[in-house]
Amino acid sequence: MTKKNSVFIATSIDGYIADKNGGIDWLHSIPNPHKDDMGYAEFINNIDALVMGRTTFETVCEFDVDWPYDKPVFVLSNTLNEIPQSHVGKAFLIKGTLTEIIEQINKKGYYRLYIDGGTTIRNFLKADLIDEMIITTIPILLGGGSSLFTELPNELKFELITTKTYLNQITQCHYKRKK
Numbered sequence: 001m002t003k004k005n006s007v008f009i010a011t012s013i014d015g016y017i018a019d020k021n022g023g024i025d026w027l028h029s030i031p032n033p034h035k036d037d038m039g040y041a042e043f044i045n046n047i048d049a050l051v052m053g054r055t056t057f058e059t060v061c062e063f064d065v066d067w068p069y070d071k072p073v074f075v076l077s078n079t080l081n082e083i084p085q086s087h088v089g090k091a092f093l094i095k096g097t098l099t100e101i102i103e104q105i106n107k108k109g110y111y112r113l114y115i116d117g118g119t120t121i122r123n124f125l126k127a128d129l130i131d132e133m134i135i136t137t138i139p140i141l142l143g144g145g146s147s148l149f150t151e152l153p154n155e156l157k158f159e160l161i162t163t164k165t166y167l168n169q170i171t172q173c174h175y176k177r178k179k
């Protein structure tokens, strides 16, 4: 089975994934009357498990909807000692270096991983552990907030696989790591 670490995330034009207050309402600022999922279902059908930072995990837990994942979610945290009772069996705490974490998850039979959360994605990129990124750009300048990217020890080349436009307003680029 091919191992793959993927990012599927939406940003503002200025590269933020959350606004100055940590909010993500702006993700829905373009009217979407037919609820186009912008490739999400196809993406998630082709992954085996998620690796998620604690902040993003807690954000999803607070959404006023049922738990949205039918795949295991591995939560990274140095402060959580256990998964809240409400999410036991759905989410699993995992600890170690990123390489150890990936090995532990691969050993459980999950190879195609969806890496989610700002700090988490930045840490994976610093260690050159991301194989593909699908980045959806919402046409808004937030002027500040939580950046998707930060400085890296080395440049990382990516190859553009596709670009798509949704709702006439939103662009989505699929990049593959070029080694």
Ligand SMILES: NC(=O)c1ccc[n+]([C@@H]2O[C@H](COP(=O)([O-])OP(=O)(O)OC[C@H]3O[C@@H](n4cnc5c(N)ncnc54)[C@H](OP(=O)(O)O)[C@@H]3O)[C@@H](O)[C@H]2O)c1
Residues within 6 Å of the ligand: 008, 009, 010, 011, 016, 017, 018, 022, 023, 024, 027, 052, 053, 054, 055, 056, 057, 059, 076, 077, 078, 079, 080, 096, 097, 098, 116, 117, 118, 119, 120, 121, 123, 146
């Ligand atoms: N625009 C989008 O599509 C999108 C998608 C996802 C998230 N978001 C937003 O982005 C924000 C989350 O960003 P965030 O920067 O806080 O990132 P995050 O990656 O969700 O969470 C960061 C936390 O994860 C834990 N962590 C990360 N790497 C770790 C490691 N290697 N080992 C142990 N623990 C690790 C730490 O938790 P502890 O502090 O517990 O140690 C850290 O504080 C939220 O506002 C969320 O709503 C937006």
